[in-house]
């Protein structure tokens with residue numbers, strides 16, 4: 001939890017706010033005023049652990065009520081991001097929304113694996129291959145509405161109820177996992193159900 005969280009988590013007035021990250025990097029001192037100004041921050045809960053551990057051990061105790069909004073922006077690899085979304089869906093209200101960051105990488109470097117990013121000394125942008133979650137959900141979860149808003153590295157939007165056209169190019173997780181950045185760049189609109197920001201604004205309204 002770092003940049004997005006500092007900007008939106010702390011200013012949100014939601015009565016219940018839960019953050020999960022194995023390594024929080026909040027600038028608590030610099031944000032003290034902001035934290036105290038918004039009393040919902042005093043009740044916010046922070047779980048310093050992986051999201052897999054959180055969902056396994058704590059989520060059902062923490063989420064007594066269903067979730068309204070959830071940001072998925074953790075480990076940027078397909079398997080992890082898919083787990084995050086599927087686990088979140090177990091706790092999402094009927095009209096809830098999952099926003100997933102980094103769904104529209106613009107270069108092979110940004111789309112690389114964690115290991116390759118590590119080899120670069122964590123330099124440069126890293127979106128990973130979370131975009132494959134979008135492809136997966138569009139094929140295997142036809143109960144969901146899934147699209148990517150074309151802004152800020154691609155915001156994946158996932159809600160219940162299918163308003164999208166059915167997409168069935170692949171038949172297994174493994175096939176999707178094997179896709180490359182070249183495949184994405186040649187099929188960006190079709191894979192991601194890519195929509196302009198104006199579509200997202202209308203959708204939320």
Ligand SMILES: C[S@@+](CC[C@H](N)C(=O)[O-])C[C@H]1O[C@@H](n2cnc3c(N)ncnc32)[C@H](O)[C@@H]1O
Nearest residue numbers: 001002003004005021022023050051073074075
């Ligand atoms: C790009 S940062 C985004 C941070 C934060 N979500 C935000 O919106 O500001 C990715 C975050 O994923 C966290 N992370 C890495 N592995 C994770 C895992 N297995 N489960 C949950 N979060 C993880 C990192 O510690 C890092 O803070």
